[in-house]
Amino acid sequence: MEKKDVLAGLAALAQETRLDIFRLLVEAGPEGRSAGSIAEALAVAPATLSFHLSALTNAGLILQRRESRSLIYSADFGRMTGIVGFLSENCCGRSANAGACIPVCAPTPEAANGEKTASPRCGC
Amino acid sequence: MEKKDVLAGLAALAQETRLDIFRLLVEAGPEGRSAGSIAEALAVAPATLSFHLSALTNAGLILQRRESRSLIYSADFGRMTGIVGFLSENCCGRSANAGACIPVCAPTPEAANGEKTASPRCGC
């Protein structure tokens, strides 16, 4: 996970509507949710929602797929785990991390296999 | 840790110069670093640095103290841990977090004592 990716992710999440969208998608799990359903849930105008969805997509935080007429968005858990890992490693102090942990989502298949995950998991 | 605090923290860190400043202060530990020393290390104009330092301070991410002529800034590790905790809990999926952890800095005295820390530590 490179700094510029983390920066993009933070910028994307540092906005109330987008954070709400992302949390909604995390809650929805891998199946995701259609744009319309998100717009309704958050009471956001379609054009505005689309703007935010593309911001999140560009940041690599969410994925898009089409399902007949609807576009379904879902959270990219691996990316989010990478960001949290970066912050923990680089922004929480490196010497004093003896013991304390924050539980995190299980690695997604893609993260578990290839893609060197820079975040060292504690062996608990 | 409330959503608006997390939002403020993310907004503060979602900017390259500020992320660099914060990482420098994390590296410096509790002793911190003077504004001048930061400006020199990152090659940032004093006025610009001051602008960013106050953004980080307003977000609650760093602390300021005076030491004779210099103002010393240091990272607020408890705050950062809170933000990472929030992201892990709310943005990494809640069902699938069985086992995986990300090591995090030991809680600061203030976090360890009072101030209900919403982030559940895993018992490893």
Next chain:
DNA sequence: GGGTCATTTCGACACTCATGGAAATATCGT
């Protein structure tokens, strides 16, 4: 192919942000 539904793109607007020079403020040593 025409109608309809779901969503995006375009365009315009108000607003906020990042930058840095110049002036102001605070602290120290003499």
Next chain:
DNA sequence: ACGATATTTCCATGAGTGTCGAAATGACCC
């Protein structure tokens, strides 16, 4: 009190962001 040092505040400027109505695109069904 004065000069030097460290840092902030003030100000102007250019760039970027969030919002949303209206028009365009894509997909389905008959």
